Amino acid sequence: MRALSYFGPNKVKVVKKPDPKIEHPNDVVLKVTRAAICGSDLHLLHGMVPDTRVGCTFGHEFTGVVEEVGKTVTNLAKGDRVVVPFNISCGTCFYCSRGLSANCENTNPNSDVASGVYGYSHTTGGYEGGQAEYVRVPFADVGPMKIPDDMQDEEVLFLSDILPTGYQAAEMGEIKGGETVVVFGSGPVGLFAMKSAWLLGAGRVIAVDHVEYRLEFARRYAGVETVNFKKVPDIVSYLKDQFEGRGPDVCIEAVGMEAEGSKFQRFLGMMFMQAGVPVAINWAIHTVRKGGNVAIIGVYGPPWNLVDIGTAMNKGLTLRMNQCNVRRYMPHLLKHIREGRIDAKAIITHRFPLSDAPEAYEIFSDKKDGCVKCVLTPGVAA
Ligand SMILES: NC(=O)c1ccc[n+]([C@@H]2O[C@H](COP(=O)([O-])OP(=O)(O)OC[C@H]3O[C@@H](n4cnc5c(N)ncnc54)[C@H](O)[C@@H]3O)[C@@H](O)[C@H]2O)c1
Ligand SMILES: [Zn+2]
Numbered sequence: 408m409r410a411l412s413y414f415g416p417n418k419v420k421v422v423k424k425p426d427p428k429i430e431h432p433n434d435v436v437l438k439v440t441r442a443a444i445c446g447s448d449l450h451l452l453h454g455m456v457p458d459t460r461v462g463c464t465f466g467h468e469f470t471g472v473v474e475e476v477g478k479t480v481t482n483l484a485k486g487d488r489v490v491v492p493f494n495i496s497c498g499t500c501f502y503c504s505r506g507l508s509a510n511c512e513n514t515n516p517n518s519d520v521a522s523g524v525y526g527y528s529h530t531t532g533g534y535e536g537g538q539a540e541y542v543r544v545p546f547a548d549v550g551p552m553k554i555p556d557d558m559q560d561e562e563v564l565f566l567s568d569i570l571p572t573g574y575q576a577a578e579m580g581e582i583k584g585g586e587t588v589v590v591f592g593s594g595p596v597g598l599f600a601m602k603s604a605w606l607l608g609a610g611r612v613i614a615v616d617h618v619e620y621r622l623e624f625a626r627r628y629a630g631v632e633t634v635n636f637k638k639v640p641d642i643v644s645y646l647k648d649q650f651e652g653r654g655p656d657v658c659i660e661a662v663g664m665e666a667e668g669s670k671f672q673r674f675l676g677m678m679f680m681q682a683g684v685p686v687a688i689n690w691a692i693h694t695v696r697k698g699g700n701v702a703i704i705g706v707y708g709p710p711w712n713l714v715d716i717g718t719a720m721n722k723g724l725t726l727r728m729n730q731c732n733v734r735r736y737m738p739h740l741l742k743h744i745r746e747g748r749i750d751a752k753a754i755i756t757h758r759f760p761l762s763d764a765p766e767a768y769e770i771f772s773d774k775k776d777g778c779v780k781c782v783l784t785p786g787v788a789a
């Protein structure tokens with residue numbers, strides 16, 4: 408088959424690889440129809456994620472058609488169309504049975520951190536990803552969700568990751584009705600956090616970024632107010648001033664480990680002297696009102712970062728964070744899509760055949776051509 412393959416920082420190519428096979432009776436093999444590129448893939452591309460090995464295939468947001476079915480898989484048959492959570496989870500361990508599929512202890516057993524993830528380095532188990540013609544799906548009776556016959560793959564593609572992730576952020580922020588919210592990052596994850604904030608009843612939402620076209624997209628798609636942090640003298644005091652000098656009730660961090668905004672933090676983060684650039688975390692901690700909630704969904708690596716924990720403590724903040732427990736949100740968010748409250752596919756600005764994946768990465772990474780979300784089209788989709 409053809410698959411995207413990593414060749415070192417900022418270098419990906421499409422190569423021939425052996426077709427994946429059933430390795431365990433609980434696997435299925437999918438023919439991939441759609442595979443999106445995520446902001447998390449950019450951290451891999453830029454060489455920021457430890458143990459990203461040359462030759463591995465990225466891609467953890469995909470839909471596909473079941474091609475081969477392992478002997479013990481009872482709920483899927485050849486020809487079924489499915490959307491698959493990015494976390495690989497066993498469904499039965501201590502964490503899975505508590506809804507924490509992102510922390511499954513069976514699919515990445517040598518790690519004290521996250522579960523297995525498709526195409527996300529050997530730090531998350533070394534599983535092959537879905538930016539390919541075919542992909543092996545372990546624990547196939549746990550993760551994949553069948554796509555309703557009357558829905559297209561692209562309508563539900565983002566149930567694999569970014570829509571549940573944005574929703575989980577709003578939920579971790581404990582938005583229940585009337586809260587004021589600031590979302591740092593107006594990429595795909597930030598956009599769905601903004602939408603979810605409204606769905607959960609937020610009273611006011613302000614988005615922060617420095618890329619103008621993304622702020623414009625956020626205003627249009629998510630109906631939020633926006634601010635470009637490069638156009639105000641001090642983003643934290645600007646934001647506090649929007650909320651009577653106190654700051655908002657909730658801050659959501661949807662930026663992650665390559666944040667702009669502090670030369671000092673960037674130097675330490677990009678030189679691997681800390682595990683990423685926690686600028687947006689610190690802005691969130693400083694901006695939110697005392698006693699407020701900070702939800703962190705941007706990705707950072709272990710083991711440590713220069714985070715202003717003393718400020719968080721003294722302000723009495725609640726900090727919540729995790730990889731998204733995708734599976735538990737899928738049915739609920741499918742309903743929101745079906746009933747027209749979220750048009751998830753409307754954030755797709757670019758589609759490319761698999762052969763053009765390197766170009767797609769470049770456009771998404773460099774924020775060229777108004778790119779918000781890139782989708783690869785390895786196979787024909789319904
Ligand atoms: N927790 C999870 O399960 C999960 C799932 C998916 C993605 N993520 C992470 O979420 C983050 C965002 O993903 P994405 O796909 O939206 O990525 P993206 O790179 O497209 O978006 C990030 C946005 O943040 C902006 N930005 C940079 N510095 C900023 C700052 N200091 N303040 C405000 N905005 C700033 C960038 O201009 C960009 O528009 C990434 O770190 C990704 O790895 C986490
Ligand atoms: Zn993702």
Ligand SMILES: [Zn+2]
Pocket residue numbers: 496497498499500501502503504510511512513514
């Ligand atoms: Zn588990």
